[in-house]
Amino acid sequence: MKSPIKNTYIMVLSVLLCGVCLFTTTAWGKDIRLVPMEAQKIEATMRQKAAQELHAAQKAAAAARQEITRDRKALSRTIARLTEQARGLKEEIKALEAENETLAQEDTILSQQLEKSQGMVRELSGVIRMNAKDIDTFLSSSFLSGIYHPDTVFLKAIAELSVFPGMDHIRKMTDLLFDRIHQGRAVNLETATIVDRTGKTVTARVLLLGSFTAAYGLATETGFLSYTPGEGKLFALSRLPSTGMGKKIIQYMEGKRDAVPMDISRGAALSQLTYKLSLWDQIPKGGPIVWPILIILAIGGLIATERLWFLLRRKIRLETVVSQIETSAAARNWTACQEICARYAKNPVVRVIRAGLSGRELPREDMENTVQEAILREIPPMERFLSTMGMLAAIAPLLGLLGTVTGMIDTFHVITMHGTGDPRMMSGGISEALVTTMLGLSVAIPIMLVHTLLNREVENTVGLMEEKAVALINIIQKQGV
Numbered sequence: 001m002k003s004p005i006k007n008t009y010i011m012v013l014s015v016l017l018c019g020v021c022l023f024t025t026t027a028w029g030k031d032i033r034l035v036p037m038e039a040q041k042i043e044a045t046m047r048q049k050a051a052q053e054l055h056a057a058q059k060a061a062a063a064a065r066q067e068i069t070r071d072r073k074a075l076s077r078t079i080a081r082l083t084e085q086a087r088g089l090k091e092e093i094k095a096l097e098a099e100n101e102t103l104a105q106e107d108t109i110l111s112q113q114l115e116k117s118q119g120m121v122r123e124l125s126g127v128i129r130m131n132a133k134d135i136d137t138f139l140s141s142s143f144l145s146g147i148y149h150p151d152t153v154f155l156k157a158i159a160e161l162s163v164f165p166g167m168d169h170i171r172k173m174t175d176l177l178f179d180r181i182h183q184g185r186a187v188n189l190e191t192a193t194i195v196d197r198t199g200k201t202v203t204a205r206v207l208l209l210g211s212f213t214a215a216y217g218l219a220t221e222t223g224f225l226s227y228t229p230g231e232g233k234l235f236a237l238s239r240l241p242s243t244g245m246g247k248k249i250i251q252y253m254e255g256k257r258d259a260v261p262m263d264i265s266r267g268a269a270l271s272q273l274t275y276k277l278s279l280w281d282q283i284p285k286g287g288p289i290v291w292p293i294l295i296i297l298a299i300g301g302l303i304a305t306e307r308l309w310f311l312l313r314r315k316i317r318l319e320t321v322v323s324q325i326e327t328s329a330a331a332r333n334w335t336a337c338q339e340i341c342a343r344y345a346k347n348p349v350v351r352v353i354r355a356g357l358s359g360r361e362l363p364r365e366d367m368e369n370t371v372q373e374a375i376l377r378e379i380p381p382m383e384r385f386l387s388t389m390g391m392l393a394a395i396a397p398l399l400g401l402l403g404t405v406t407g408m409i410d411t412f413h414v415i416t417m418h419g420t421g422d423p424r425m426m427s428g429g430i431s432e433a434l435v436t437t438m439l440g441l442s443v444a445i446p447i448m449l450v451h452t453l454l455n456r457e458v459e460n461t462v463g464l465m466e467e468k469a470v471a472l473i474n475i476i477q478k479q480g481v
Contacts (some may be wrong), residue, residue, distance in 0.1 A: 012266055065319040075478050126166060132169075133159040135177055143214045143227030147192050147206065149174055184211030189253060194225060194234040204232065207253055213262040215249045215272070224263070225269050233295040237270060289403035289436045297444050300447040301394045303385045307454050312380075316348050322468050325353055330475055348378040352465040356472050364473065371469040375462065382458045386451060393448040402438020407433025 022106065045172065139145055154172065155162040160423040188208045194216055196202050207215040214225040216236060223241055225234045240246065245261050252260035261268045265435040319346050341354035355374035356367060411433070 002305055009329070014129070017473075019239060028451045088166060127164040128173075129158055129161070130172065132165070132173060135173055138175065139180060140229040140232075141227075142180065142211055143225065143234060144180065144211055146227050146232055147190055147208065148183060149232070150179070152176070178194065180211075183208075186210065191236065193216040194236060197221075197223075197236045197238055207249065207260070209260065209262045212264055215253075215260075217250060217253055222249050226270070287407065287436065289399055289406065290439055293399050293403075293436070296392045296396050296399070296441040296447075300389060300396075300443065300450070303389050303392075304447070304450040304454075307385060307389075307450075309455055310384075312452070314348065316344050316347050316350075321347075321350060322353070322471075325350075326471065326475055348461060349465050350380065352378060352469050353472055356469050356476075367473050367476070368470075371473065375465050375469070378465065379462060382461060386454055386458070389447055389454070393444050393451055396444035396447065400437045400444075403436020403440070404433040407436065414470050 013294065122333045132155045136152050136159060139152055139155075140151055141242050154163065154169060155176075158165050158169060163169070186208075187210065190206045190208060191203060193201055194204050194206065196204075196218070202218065204216040204218050207217070209215070214227070214234060215225060216225050216234075221240060223246070224237050226237055227234055240481045241249075242262070248260055250256060251257035321340060325340050328334075328340065337357050338354070342349050344350045345354070352371060352374045358370070362370065
């Protein structure tokens with residue numbers, strides 16, 4: 001934008017140029033003396049007009065300067081106000097930044113506390129769920145659940161993460177657990193439904209010995225119970241206890257006895273009754289080698305019975321009888337000696353003494369020979385079948401070892417054909433190997449023991465015959481015929 005003064009100068013110059021041009025154009029037709037006068041008039045007019053315009057321009061400039069000054073002051077005031085506002089805003093921003101930093105720190109602390117609290121809640125929830133699962137397993141595996149039937153649906157819901165546990169669930173879990181503890185420490189006699197050994201559902205008297213053992217009593221039998229968690233029923237064991245144990249259970253139920261058999265392993269020991277095999281149940285699993293071993297057992301038993309009968313039938317109070325004979329011989333009462341020997345002639349020692357008495361008139365050497373001959377005559381009947389028993393005692397374990405070898409051969413053959421994936425396929429050969437070894441040793445040990453005892457008895461008898469015969473000879477030789 002151009003200033004007013006500059007515009008005035010431009011206007012004056014323009015007027016002068018116009019005057020010069022007019023003077024030039026009119027100078028040709030007018031008097032040249034009139035030109036300066038007209039120029040002066042024009043100049044005066046132009047000057048007057050220029051002065052007016054200059055005054056107006058100065059006045060406009062003054063007004064503009066006043067307006068500019070006002071605007072500058074207003075702008076300065078506005079700038080000062082805005083500067084003050086900016087300063088206040090900066091201070092407010094600083095305060096907000098400080099507050100924001102404080103809030104960020106508090107947010108961090110609260111986030112850490114929240115995370116810690118959430119971790120504790122998750123851990124506590126996990127512990128509660130684990131305890132719910134353990135309590136559910138504990139309740140479902142106890143045979144007391146077959147009688148009292150606790151409500152464990154919410155335990156499964158908590159354990160399967162379908163329900164978030166609350167205080168009501170925790171109280172209910174605690175109540176269930178303490179109820180089971182109270183039930184497990186008491187002895188109760190209940191009437192409940194069980195499954196008997198034939199698979200029928202019957203009502204029976206059930207004796208609950210805490211959480212350890214459950215027994216039942218029917219009109220025809222008494223036994224122990226097992227529990228199947230999946231079905232929630234009490235089942236009678238397929239094998240009954242011994243007669244004495246059954247009587248003790250009945251007497252305890254009737255209040256006639258203060259003690260009763262129980263399984264402190266919570267049914268683990270009783271369950272073995274079902275799988276326990278007697279000797280006669282195991283024998284058929286030993287294969288063909290079992291039968292020769294049983295024949296050896298039968299022969300050995302017959303020989304042992306015959307030998308024991310042979311020795312016991314000839315058993316007398318030997319010391320008393322020999323003392324009577326020696327007393328009569330010292331008194332030279334040979335008739336009494338013969339009568340005593342005839343009365344106890346079934347005893348081999350007495351028979352040897354009688355042989356010595358019959359040769360009492362012979363010299364000492366001949367008497368000794370006679371007695372020795374009588375002893376040798378008595379030994380074979382006493383040793384009869386003893387060598388056979390020794391042979392049987394030696395053969396029985398060898399047959400057991402043979403059965404072991406054949407059983408292991410069968411086992412390795414099964415392994416070669418089918419591998420080791422199914423242990424039940426190898427059980428036949430292993431059973432044969434172990435059963436034959438057991439049976440062979442079970443037969444050999446008693447036969448060997450009886451053989452040793454019989455040999456010892458024969459040796460003692462022979463020693464007694466020699467001792468009593470020599471004592472009689474000494475008595476006879478001292479007294480003379």
